[in-house]
Amino acid sequence: ETGVTQSPTHLIKTRGQQVTLRCSSQSGHNTVSWYQQALGQGPQFIFQYYREEENGRGNFPPRFSGLQFPNYSSELNVNALELDDSALYLCASSFGGYLTDTQYFGPGTRLTVL
């Protein structure tokens, strides 16, 4: 059984650019959630996808968007990057979209915006 994987590991972009981060969920999981973790803070919920449909969104602007594919892998896209977007981006997978399920986290993508 493979765990949650994310790519790339690190990324450096400049302000105004666009970025795509990728996540492969754990085998058998159909739900993916994305979180942003700024330095010294706890992760903050961006959005969740369940069976390719958005299933909840946190307090993030529309320039943060996502996709989930038929194999349940997922992408997070951020347009018009700002300096404050520098953070560790974590994805987590679970089965069924149920609130009682444990979420399994990937290692994260460290994004630096210059």
Next chain:
Amino acid sequence: KQEVTQIPAALSVPEGENLVLNCSFTDSAIYNLQWFRQDPGKGLTSLLLIQSSQREQTSGRLNASLDKSSGRSTLYIAASQPGDSATYLCAVSTGSEKLVFGKGTKLTVNP
């Protein structure tokens, strides 16, 4: 709006000591509470999940309790080891399909 607070923000203890980390949340209408461990620059490792109907969970040297009515949870670590050094995060699952996290407690166990 659900808010999660963790006290203390940092803790340094000698090896072998038993310790308690605290987590409080403002809205008792939660589905579950999870404790995570995070090593520097890394992802999160789930340690314990307590459903809202449960009072505690145990895994090895770790024991987590939940008092939903008072909005509190504690993580007890017995016989701490240098390998336990990490940041410990608690998170509650709310009705909007998301986890709400505290800022974490940074634990250092000194040999």
